[in-house]
Amino acid sequence: MTWNGRIMSREPQDVTEAELGLMQTLWDRGRSSTRQITDLLYPGGGQAQYATVQKLLERLEGKGFIRRDRTLFVHTFVAAVERDELIGRRIRGLADKLCGGSLVPILTHLARNPTLSESERKALRELIDEPDEPARRPPKRTRGRKG
Amino acid sequence: MTWNGRIMSREPQDVTEAELGLMQTLWDRGRSSTRQITDLLYPGGGQAQYATVQKLLERLEGKGFIRRDRTLFVHTFVAAVERDELIGRRIRGLADKLCGGSLVPILTHLARNPTLSESERKALRELIDEPDEPARRPPKRTRGRKG
DNA sequence: TTGCAATTAAGACGCCATGTCTTAGGATGC
DNA sequence: GCATCCTAAGACATGGCGTCTTAATTGCAA
Numbered sequence: 001m002t003w004n005g006r007i008m009s010r011e012p013q014d015v016t017e018a019e020l021g022l023m024q025t026l027w028d029r030g031r032s033s034t035r036q037i038t039d040l041l042y043p044g045g046g047q048a049q050y051a052t053v054q055k056l057l058e059r060l061e062g063k064g065f066i067r068r069d070r071t072l073f074v075h076t077f078v079a080a081v082e083r084d085e086l087i088g089r090r091i092r093g094l095a096d097k098l099c100g101g102s103l104v105p106i107l108t109h110l111a112r113n114p115t116l117s118e119s120e121r122k123a124l125r126e127l128i129d130e131p132d133e134p135a136r137r138p139p140k141r142t143r144g145r146k147g
Numbered sequence: 148m149t150w151n152g153r154i155m156s157r158e159p160q161d162v163t164e165a166e167l168g169l170m171q172t173l174w175d176r177g178r179s180s181t182r183q184i185t186d187l188l189y190p191g192g193g194q195a196q197y198a199t200v201q202k203l204l205e206r207l208e209g210k211g212f213i214r215r216d217r218t219l220f221v222h223t224f225v226a227a228v229e230r231d232e233l234i235g236r237r238i239r240g241l242a243d244k245l246c247g248g249s250l251v252p253i254l255t256h257l258a259r260n261p262t263l264s265e266s267e268r269k270a271l272r273e274l275i276d277e278p279d280e281p282a283r284r285p286p287k288r289t290r291g292r293k294g
Numbered sequence: 295t296t297g298c299a300a301t302t303a304a305g306a307c308g309c310c311a312t313g314t315c316t317t318a319g320g321a322t323g324c
Numbered sequence: 325g326c327a328t329c330c331t332a333a334g335a336c337a338t339g340g341c342g343t344c345t346t347a348a349t350t351g352c353a354a
Contacts, residue, residue: 120251
């Protein structure tokens with residue numbers, strides 16, 4: 001069985017370090033071609049680096065983190081998962097692995113964090129006080145929990 | 148150079164999945180021996196599982212996440228890094244890799260999180276208000292208003 | 295059309311992290 | 325003395341990951 005923690009059980013897969021570089025590029029500059037990404041990430045890179053980017057893009061596509069447009073000869077790519085979404089996944093993963101699934105330990109850690117400047121603290125406070133939409137307060141009765 | 152992202156540059160190293168199981172045990176039950184941990188993590192395990200735990204403990208010690216007491220014949224282990232500290236490291240790593248080092252994107256994500264219950268929201272708010280300000284603040288309504 | 299450059303596509307490669315297990319050598323206790 | 329527990333050292337397979345080579349395909353200019 002070799003039950004490992006990541007070999008079996010089909011975990012959703014994550015973006016690796018090098019792949020993250022490509023994601024950043026797509027997030028920052030939007031739809032791009034392999035060439036554009038390569039020039040940006042490996043300035044002065046040759047065929048080898050180009051192929052590396054290719055492979056990374058292929059894997060990212062396979063994992064569903066980017067989408068490829070094949071209509072033109074030169075394919076273009078866009079992020080299928082936004083930066084914030086990835087942040088969310090990481091936080092959730094962190095909560096699952098270290099906090100029994102709860103976000104509270106993370107929250108408290110953040111709140112107690114001394115590196116949190118007063119302005120950040122203030123910004124956070126406002127964000128918390130302000131749920132989502134101004135027109136949405138009454139219908140909120142202990143809902144929206146997923147198992 | 149083979150600059151990879153983890154091969155070179157001596158990154159502080161992280162706790163792996165299996166190792167995390169041992170850490171949880173040490174966090175929960177405090178100082179423990181290899182035997183105790185093995186019985187807990189691999190019930191009915193034999194010599195093989197015992198050795199696995201041994202190796203994991205050895206690696207954790209090497210990485211500085213636990214401390215070993217060799218005074219007695221049977222060594223005992225304690226966590227050298229607390230759960231909260233590890234949470235902090237992960238958050239920081241997340242911020243570095245995905246947020247350019249800033250915690251704000253993480254904070255905003257959390258604040259916007261729909262799975263955050265009202266009680267959690269409230270708890271967070273209190274935690275934020277607490278640290279810096281000793282005890283000098285009218286009940287509420289600090290900031291003026293926001294659009 | 296021919297030829298060159300760029301692009302896609304497929305796969306090989308080496309390294310090492312990771313979890314697992316085997317074995318040897320000491321200490322303990324009956 | 326002998327079985328049993330422990331430590332210690334290391335072997336091992338698997339797979340992730342970043343990298344690179346090579347071949348096939350397409351576009352474009354001369």
